[in-house]
Amino acid sequence: MSKELRLMKGNEAIAEAAIRCGVDGYFGYPITPQSEILEHLMAEKPYEKTGMVVLQAESEVASINMVYGGAATGKRVMTTSSSPGISLMQEGLSYIAGAELPALIVNVVRGGPGLGTIQPSQADYFQTTKGGGHGDYRLITLAPSSVQEMYDFVELGFELAFKYRNPVMILSDGVIGQVMEKVEVDDYKPRWTDEYIKQNFPWAAFGKLPTRNHNIITSLELDSSKQEQVNIRIQSKYKECEAKEVRYEEIMTQDAEYLFVAYGSSARICQKAIELARSEGIKVGLLRPITLWPFPSKALKALGQKMKGILSIEMSAGQMVEDVKLAVECRVPVEHYGRFGGIIPTPTEICEALKKVIAK
Amino acid sequence: MTREEIIKPENLVYRRTPVLTDATMHYCPGCGHGTVHRMIAEVIEEMGIQENTIGIAPVGCSVLAYNYFDVDFIEAAHGRAPAIATAIKRLKPDHFVFSYQGDGDLAAIGTGETIHTCNRGENITMIFVNNGIYGMTGGQMAPTTLEGMKTATSPYGRDREIMGNTLKITELLAQLPGTCYVTRQAVYSPATARKCKKAIRQAFEYQKLGKGVSFVEVVSNCNSGWKLQPVQANEWLVENMLPMFPLGDMKVPDKE
Amino acid sequence: MAFKGTIVIDMEKCKGCDVCVTGCPNSCIALSKKVNKKGYNYLEMLNEDSCIGCANCAVICPDGVLEVYRVKV
Incomplete structure (x- = not known):
């Protein structure tokens, strides 16, 4: 159906x-x-x-x-x-x-x-x-x-x-x-x-059950040694998340020599910029992070090694670009192009920015 | 009649309610928080609602209240207990929900949440312990600090020209259409404590009716902050706090 | 009707605040000169014979350390 x-x-x-x-x-x-x-x-x-x-x-x-x-x-x-x-x-x-x-x-x-x-x-x-x-x-x-x-x-x-x-x-x-x-x-x-909540989320404070102690929801732990353990537990959860939950999409990266990295609406604009660039013979692709945290660092590192240059496109003064640089460990030239204050970059602008990366 | 002859289960007239945990409370000797905790726990026991009551603890001296009640409890960010209570009651309307807050939490940083929760008429019980000072952080001035009262941040006494006026927030809340029961009580003596417990029971009973916020202010002491012995502090409370914060019901629901 | 009462004190939980002492109508209780493990002068029954089991002390106790028993006499 x-x-x-x-x-x-x-x-x-x-x-x-x-x-x-x-x-x-x-x-x-x-x-x-x-x-x-x-x-x-x-x-x-x-x-x-x-x-x-x-x-x-x-x-x-x-x-x-x-x-x-x-x-x-x-x-x-x-x-x-x-x-x-x-x-x-x-x-x-x-x-x-x-x-x-x-x-x-x-x-x-x-x-x-x-x-x-x-x-x-x-x-x-x-x-x-x-x-x-x-x-x-x-x-x-x-x-x-x-x-x-x-x-x-x-x-x-x-x-x-x-x-x-x-x-x-x-x-x-x-x-x-x-x-x-x-x-x-x-x-x-x-x-x-x-009933489903009771069965599946025994930690929740939905009312004390006769079969268990009272549940307490708090972020307070005055004993620093215990609070450190709380932090360690949370961090190990994040490690698992980094290992299992990274999501991203690759577009036209098979033969690409250059790579856009962009998310959200910037990634949509980059798809048009790819069309424009490729019509001029520039082989460019896109890596679109779907999870910004955990960031697709491994995928980007692997893909980045094949690239002559990477352009991070954001509607900001350059924030994600820092994670892009960290991911490729500065082995590939990484530049940022962005508009901000509510201005959306055009595909043409992005192509021009890419050409500057190529010219470098 | 010997002591041994009297101490028999059938002669028991008062014991620590099992709705309190065995934990020793961290409060200073003589602090009213312990008495108010016990009364809430006794009311929960008497009404038989331990399993469908959810409490919300504040930030301040009673931040660890959740350790003392043997009911499910949630620790709020400073001042936000009424927002948390609102959501829980809306999502679980068949549960009793109560917030427990001090004067800094309820009447300073959380004023917005307090007023709007009361104005919306959420069907919750709010317990407000007013001792006119920030106990936990070391005795600083609260919105309810009396004029002329010395605190760590009003070391020469509260000067209204510089520090503003004492806030009688309970009177303000009684004006709002969303509150159904608003009362001010105290726990400095056996008689006032007994009355206070009755008021807390009333507040929980009114929560059943679903007519809005039932609100109990308890004028209490802060021996450490006031720098007095517990008994002297209670005397000081009667002489100084009660003229500003007179005890009694401010709003009672119409009888049907 | 007269009553005869007595109390059981959890002396290790008592913080010696003295509030119950002022609440007792018959001056039955007082703080000990001895201290408990936490260093507080804990509550003691001083005058058992006068206790009527009114529970005033327990009602006012911030730490819930008192049990009260009472019989009709």
Whole structure:
């Protein structure tokens, strides 16, 4: 049976996926360019369809802490925001990671710093992949480059979040959030029952069972020797994640002499730039990281060795480029090209930037 | 009648509730937190709701409250307990949810969450222990610090010209349509403690009715922060705290 | 109706705060001159005969260290 096709915005796809894959709760606060997520959820009345809770909180700070609370009980809960709002959530994200709770957060990135602009950007790469909040933790980061991936990554995000008991971030941007594309949507899946949660997530604080001690969800451990053990456990989880969860896509790399590295909407633009460059006889391909953390370093190292040069394309002043350089261990020339402050680079601009790399 | 003749199970009139764990509380001698903890635990025992109660601990002296209640517990970021309670109650409406916060947590850093949770009328119970000072961090000024009161950050006494006014947040919350029961109690004497426990029981009973936030402020002591012996601190509380924070119900639901 | 009571003190958990002593209507209890393992002057029954098992001491005890027994006499 073929799946139902819908034409929808990236933001709407996030909301629709949340309802259809059986998310228990959404807590959010409006901010451009992602307000359609909350609007779509409210319009769809998921509390009538699946029993999903949707609440407009008083702030992003409250939203992320509502997510913390919901996640602590073993429910599938999420929030979404855009850059300034995500900055406000950093404390909560650190607590969620510290308490080892599963949760999904979507950042539809806009240009910064500060209030910046409402136009698309990828300048939150550092914040997302290197930390953001305090302490040693990581966010598993998924970077969708189509509306379909916005939809698909909601369920994938929860799968990873529960597998590793760690927050997962979908790092999107204003382009993918606002663009309309066709999406294959799933049938409605039921939410997890309380019994299922009891069986599968014995760590959760859903009410004490007579058969066990009380469950405590906390990120506090005043005994440093124990807190170090907590950190060691978390880091070993991250090592496993790095070994098992790297996702990326290669496009036209078979015969490539040069390589673009780009994610999200930049990767879409690079595909057009590849067409333009190849029409001029330049053999260029693309490596698109789908997980920004864990970053596809090994794949990039292997591929990079075959290249004469690598161009990292980002809508930022150059953030991912640092990970690209680390991956290839500086054995291949790596350059960055980016526009920022809400400007989206054109395929022609990217081709010109590539020609400069070739000329070097 | 000998002591041995009296100490028999059938003569037991008071014992430590099993809803408290065996852990020795970390609080300073005479601190009201322990008394309030015990009363909440006794109410949970009496109502038979240990298995479907979820508590939320704050940041501050009672940050480790989760170690003392034998119920599932979640430790919140500073001030955010009401947001956490909101989500849990919405996702698990058949559970009793209570937050436990001090004055810095509830009335300073968490004011936004406090007011909006109360205004939305979440069906939760909020316990607010007000001792007019930041105990955990070493006795700094709180929003509820009295005018003229000396703390580590108001060493010459709270001067309203410089440091602003004492915040009576409970009076403010009683104004909000989302609160159904708002009361101020104390635990400095057996009589006030007994009344306080009744109020906590009421608050949990009102949570069942689903009419909004049931809110219990407990005016308490901070012997270390106030630099007084426990008994003196309770006397100081009566003389100084109670005129500013008078005890009694501010809001009670209409009888049906 | 008169009552006769007594208390059992978990002396190792007692922090010697003295709050219960002021709550006792019949001055039955006092802090010991001896200390427990934590160094606190713990609570002692001083005047067993006057205890009526009112549980005031237990109700006010921040550390829940008291058990109270009572019989009608």
